[in-house]
Amino acid sequence: MSDFTPDRLPTRLAPFASAPRCWIAFSGGLDSTVLLSAAAEVRARLPGELLAVHIDHGLQPGSGDWAAHCAGVCQALSIPIHIERLSPAGPSPGESLEAWAREARYRVFRRLLGPGEILLTAHHQDDQAETLLLALLRGSGVHGLAAMPFSAPLGSGYLVRPLLEWSRGSLAEQARRRGLVWIEDPSNGVTTLDRNYLRQEVLPRLRARWPAVSATLSRSASHVAEAAGLVDRLADAALAExxxxxxxxxxxxxxxxxxxxxxxxxxxxxxxxxxxxxxxxxxxxxxxxxxxxxxxxxxxxxxxxxxxxxxxxxxxxxxRPLPDPPSSSLRIDWRLGEGVSVLALPSGLGCLEWRPEPEGARMGRDIQVRFGQTSLSCQRSPTAHRRSLKKLFQEAGVPVWLRPYLPMLFLDETLIAIAGVGACLGGTPAPGAAALSWSGHSWERVAPEFGSEIRIRCLDTPP
Missing domain, CATH: 3.30.465.60 (Uridine Diphospho-n-acetylenolpyruvylglucosamine Reductase; domain 3)
Structure with missing residues (x-):
């Protein structure tokens, strides 16, 4: 493989010619600086608008200066940059710093990418060799041993690694030739981190014995990726059934x-x-x-x-892991009038919307939203028998683990509706009805398979 030059980028990105935007993941280090500089040089031949994104993890005292450096580089190259500063919470107990930082980065990337947009990262051949070795040491299966693919879906767009064919040495030579300035992350020398240990201690010894070790390991990763593709095709047919x-x-x-x-x-x-x-x-x-x-x-x-x-x-x-359910002692007052009324729910459960229908449901008083009142019963219609909520949940196919999250509507102390299940008769029904919607992006995140909006009929009751 010849040395990397900017002219190689457009060819590598030809499969994504219709992408409306081309983002560069720009850390300010050597690899991403070479990628950004190369992309700027051939931007007229790249897909869509060229932009950069920098993630400030807040893990180093000088991370703010790194963000300023990246902003300055992008300004000099006339490339718009988005800088994202992560929460200082850091990894939870028992979670590795590397895993936390990676997941935090990719969370931002997934949110940032629009439909069909691409994000370029500066992963190279040596990174691929390290990834394969780490996967072997962790006992990974074929998908782990396939290491890093050239491209993969990410959010609404795609992650693309155009530099996988070139070694870090080739990129370093390109940087020196062009007089580029980059940031040296001091954490790269910390050999208590697994990847750094391989990079600093193991791979140099392997390379001394087998000079082409990175290229050879990368080739092995490609072979395993082909096998993983075959497994996926077999699994895809079984998954459909x-x-x-x-x-x-x-x-x-x-x-x-x-x-x-x-x-x-x-x-x-x-x-x-x-x-x-x-x-x-x-x-x-x-x-x-x-x-x-x-x-x-x-x-x-x-x-x-x-x-x-x-x-x-x-x-x-x-x-996604369910949040703590609302307390069964929680009482939320909700005033319903003649117009549309919306109530935000706790625990990220979205909102309730009351929308009177043309025939007119004149509630005109407060109702109350509660949760977890599972010992009650409900009569669904004038001709139906009163049933326990457990029976109604079973008939409606509501799993046990979702039941504490269902909003329950009360008029005084009478249960009149359960979102996701239906209305209950509360005393003598009066003419008129309204549509009650329960919706919200948070509920979609918790359980999209149960629908983001559940409409139930709430019979009006006398004031």
């Missing part, structure tokens, strides 16, 4: 009809497509050995950071 009745779910009987290796491959592919970090082997074995064979009336869950896999009846769901 294993879909559950609800959007995003899997069917337990269909999964039970697959042999164990294929079942694992289906779960990994499903989790990736649902936007989750794939679990390690231990959690995946728990899903297969504990969650799938659980009793139909059980409430099993297998969770890891960012994901919870749950079962309800004969279906399996992958969800």
């Amino acid at each position: 294993a879909r559950g009745a609800r959007p995003g779910s899997l069917s337990v009987p269909a999964l039970e009809g697959l042999d164990r290796p294929l079942r694992k491959a289906v779960f990994r592919l499903w989790l990736r497509r649902e936007g989750f970090v794939v679990s390690d082997a231990r959690h995946l074995d728990r899903i297969l050995d504990e969650l799938l064979p659980a009793r139909a009336d059980a409430n099993p869950v297998v969770g890891w950071p960012g994901c919870e896999v749950r079962r309800y009846r004969r279906e399996v769901f992958a969800l």
